[in-house]
Amino acid sequence: MRLDTRILDATERYADAVALVSGPHRVTYAQFGAQVRKLAEEIRAAGPRSVAAIVPVSNRPGDYVAQVAAWHAGLVVVPVHRGTPAARLAAIAAQTGARLLVGQDVPAAWSGPVEHAGEAAQVHPVGTGPSATPAPLDSDQALVVFTSGSTAQPKGVVLSHAAFIGKLATIATVLPFPAGSTTLQVLQPHFSFGQWTSLLTLLSGATLLLRERFDTGDVLRTLVESDVARIAVVPTMARMLLRDAPAEGTGGSRPAPLWICGGEVLPPAVGEGLGRLLPGSRIADVYGLSESCTSDFIVPPQEYDKAAGTIGRPSPNVTAAVVDEHRQPVPPGEVGELALHTPYLMTGYLGDAAATAAAVRDGWLYTGDLGRLRADGRVELAGRSKTLISRGGIKLSPLEIENAYAGCPGCAEVIAVGVPDAVFGERVHLLIVPDRAAGPAARLTAERMRVWGRGRLEPAKVPDVFHEIREIPLGQTGKTDRRAARQLVLHPEAGRVHRIR
Template sequence: MTYAQLETHANRLARALRKLGVKQCDRVALLYENSFYYVIAHFAIFKAGAVSVSLNTETSAQSLAYLLHDCEAKAIFAAGKYLPLLAQTEAQLSHLEHVFTDRDALAFPPGFTRLRAAAIEDLWSQGPGDPPSCEVREADLGSLVYTSGSTAKPKGVMLSHQNLVSNAQAVLQYMQLTPEDRVLCVLPFYYIYGTSLLYTHFAAGGSVVIENRFAYPNVALDTLEKTAASGFAGVPSTFAILLTKSTLRRRVFPSLRYVTQAGGAMAPALQKEVAEAFQPARLFIMYGCTEAAPRLTYLEPEALPLKWGSIGKAVPGVEVIVADERGNRLPPGKTGEIAARGPNIMMGYWKDPQATAEAIRNGWYFTGDLGREDEEGYLFVVGRSKDMIKTAGNSVSAQEIEEVLMELEGVSEAAVIGIPDAILGEGIKVFVVPKPGRALDPEAIKAKLKIRLPVF
């Protein structure tokens, strides 16, 4: 799809939304897997002045009902296979007025009693192709992204158009994206890292290749080769799968210029494997969260061999510090909570002023991640403030133990949790997954941990 086609289709769809009664700041949900349907609808919602609410496609009827009710969605774009799920929740959604789906899905009655489904293709193929006459301001709410976090119910993160645009511009700057760049996207668009690939590469005038078959990792790698993609993005599990379940190490990607990693801490040992497997492509280690739209820091590829495990420094236009409990900046070497401020920081949590006030204090967003800064200003995440294990009077970072475990030969994945202990307060429980064809000796692992870690 060309930019001209995307522009025309999105404008027509936006006009149709306005004609059907979707007003400024109304919420419009998206329940589509990665596809041109998603891309067109997402930008059409923006153009209509409405708020895009991307929903996890792995949702249940109960979760779907909760999210649509919470955001008070007026309309939803949903792929045909999700219509039966939507029909189950219809009675609970009195505010939902419109359902839009692909034309082929209408051949099978979705089972609605009140709602009626309309074909998206009919809406984007008719009428003028210029934008609707509505004003969209930078400060307006543009996207509502639900994140699970540590609470019982998902929290809606409110991101303004300024939040999204400023972050895209920052990434565009430090990655030096150009119109010639083409990124292979295996990350879902309902995930902020996935949609950020759209924003950054569209801002550069580049291309996005959608690949929904990552369940077959070699197929995804075939696409990476055939499309001559210059970029690839993944989370730690993406790279762990490629390293253990594909022929990645035996392949060469002459067109690949950059690889980006975010979405959680990646152990230094895994960073080294990824850098080696994709060389000579440049590996960007990045850090952020939904509340930051999403990028906060990046580690430039040239510093990677000197700063394994670091998340780098703040992206352009953003300040990131390590703070104490009162919000004061801590000196290098001291552990505190990572806090940030900048034009990318969220407006707040949807319908939750208390959570907003707890997260944003004195203009700083407190991430909940514990970190430290070295003498050169490079940041390191050492754990979650709520995930510290309190054992025998010590505060132990589960991530610190996990990183050591990942360096052990034969370990593919590792997780560490605290468990109740009558004497210690909390005991430490370790889970490890061996690499294919390898066996692990628990006693040998314990012995190596004793050498590498303090006595907890």
């Protein structure tokens, strides 16, 4: 019940088939397996040993080799995007106890916390001080996926090999990935959605057609000119494709793909647009959390027309309930918190037993998402009980963003809010109370604010828009009123907010 064992079995079963394609580079399953075994030996010989290894990813073939090799060497994988700032990387190393970084092309910005041994090296020492092993990491765990919560720092969700394998097998009963088919992968594998679609492809003997960055023109051409069986997207990507599609249509005679949409509910109008974009397209909508290995609800393509706008019914081996504040079921049609019972739950939050106990009780995961049960057994989401910002299907913590700007010269106070956006669902707006005592060098400009954010946050978390305000809005109890802050941005005509250029 290990992912590396299952994938290496696949490399032998489908030896001559193509596993990975990136530009002109093609890697067969046999080559993939050989590269994994070779790198795993280098990891075992490298030291210093630790339970976890950081794996930088940006959808390159070597990223998948590094991840499976780290597993095969007995390590837990901590995938991070290559664009992660050095300070954040150092914090991840300290939080996970990781002492190794596995992968090629280490970013130059990581030269501080990472003692790398040259561009060609694959195994690098990382972090400082003795290697500590935070609970609940051990050799049975597969992944630490960092996901934003209602706290200032992202939570590390620890997922076991057994849980992830079980969920992948369950997904495959609803959304088969036949051997010899192709997945166009535009999602990044540090994102749970990107992980499961990639792993299920490789376990099935199918081909991963990799894209390092999402480019609408490239994606549209590829869908028209290549035999792509499926593409996984968040609704933001779908909106961008519809926005940039040629007015005369895409043309082409290739079979239309299966669109697997997740990260947030796909609006029915966007689903209809995908059908018009490539006639014959089939659409599946999935909902799930990293804490439950994703895809706890799946709307299969044959049901999409009836279920559009909902998250459908629970996946196999998942039981769902909509509950009140006392965690008692509410009647159908009433709004409550969505709770899940499944054998595929996380092992726990990294180093945070209290947060684990608050989220999981008696085998039930309390999602923090609000929903209602329809008469037909399908579930509609009704919002979020947490303060997360959903930008492009990626959940962001406003507290993390605010903490990153707390020491920025010229900023006395800041508050981050999500504001509705036609393409991204929400965009991140940062409202800033300026430090009146700061000198001219601390003048607030959008570019300076972006540069500050890029040095401290992952790319998707850097605010999109910056505003100047006189004071942070407070509620009746004296606490920060995020809803009021959001209204300031939505109604700038009141003159209480000014956009920073």
